[in-house]
Amino acid sequence: MADNKLDYILQLADNALIYGHRLSEWTGHGPQLEVDMALSNISLDNIGAARSFYQYAAEIEGGDKTEDSYPYLRDVRDFKNVLLVEIPNGDFAKTIARSFYFDCFQFHFYTALQQSSDERIAAIAAKSIKEVTYHWRYSKGWVIKLGDGTEVSKAKMQEALNDVWDYAGELFAPNKLELEMQAQRIAPDLAPIKERWDNSINEALKAATLTITDENGDWHHNGGKDGKHSEHLGFLLAELQFVQRAYPNSEW
């Protein structure tokens, strides 16, 4: 049972880490200085949250595990993040579309996670929710600005939202581990979170004069939570883990 909690904590950590890593790829490449700083800040908040979860995982597992063991020394199949956070950044619209769906999820998810029966998880959620509130406001602001902007910005934002849409469903489809964690009240029920997410997303889309045509119905990409990833995660980890793989146990 303790092992399952460990896996769940790692899933929470992996989502934040991989999302934070993707956003960090914009550092130095943002279309404006302010955007560069914003995406880097959001990245940092997520990597910070990931560290809190990895530190907790290392304490539970004990032995010679540290917070660095998990990001640097596990292979693709060991990562349990959703596919949404690992998809490549694409252009600015695609990055914003991914953030729009994920920040909104994190906002409602961390709000609920503050009630976790595990005090430490609840504390990390309480810490993160304050930061995620800024993130959600930021990505929502860009969707509205671009959607209700020029013909070109509207078309690009719409296309990006459509492209990323089929990755959002996995957020709300609990796997076996999550159902077990829900039963122990460590994890929140995802159904009410989905409802709140739908409302927030629809409200923002209305302000943005955009619509999602859900061509595939309930179908969505799936598998990340069980370690079955897209081809993109391996490349991401190759970069993230390079130094530790090339020079094992190096410290600086």
Place this chain on the structure above:
Amino acid sequence: MVNKQEIYSLLENVCDPEVPALTVLDLGVIRDVIIEEDLITVKITPTYSGCPAMNTISANIKFELLAQGFKNVKVEEVLSPSWTTDWMSDEGKRKLKEFGIAPPQYKTKDNPLEEDAIVPCPRCDSKNTKLVSQFGSTSCKALYKCLDCLEPFDYFKCH
């Protein structure tokens, strides 16, 4: 044996590396000091999850106390309750303004999202200012500009 108050006064010497106008006490990150025999434990709470200054703050607290002759010093992170700018001292807010950074304007519970926040310019006190970017040079700051004296300035966000 050393008392708590002495340790607190030594902590006045430890400043935030990114906002050097503030001591760790002004910032409100010191949650407690525990003295057991020769072991001194300082409990701190992180400001933002990813704030790189926290590692430096933690190291600097250790250095300061070790330099003062204490041999056994531990710095522990406490997450709950999470840090808020409401814990920043009035003295800290005054120092921030003097340093050129607008201090937090609200209690977080009164206006958590700082909707329509009015942030006076730290240089000329004009309330005619504009948000340039919600995210600034560090996690804790937003970027503003004054429409009267035309100076850009940092705002320490309510958090």
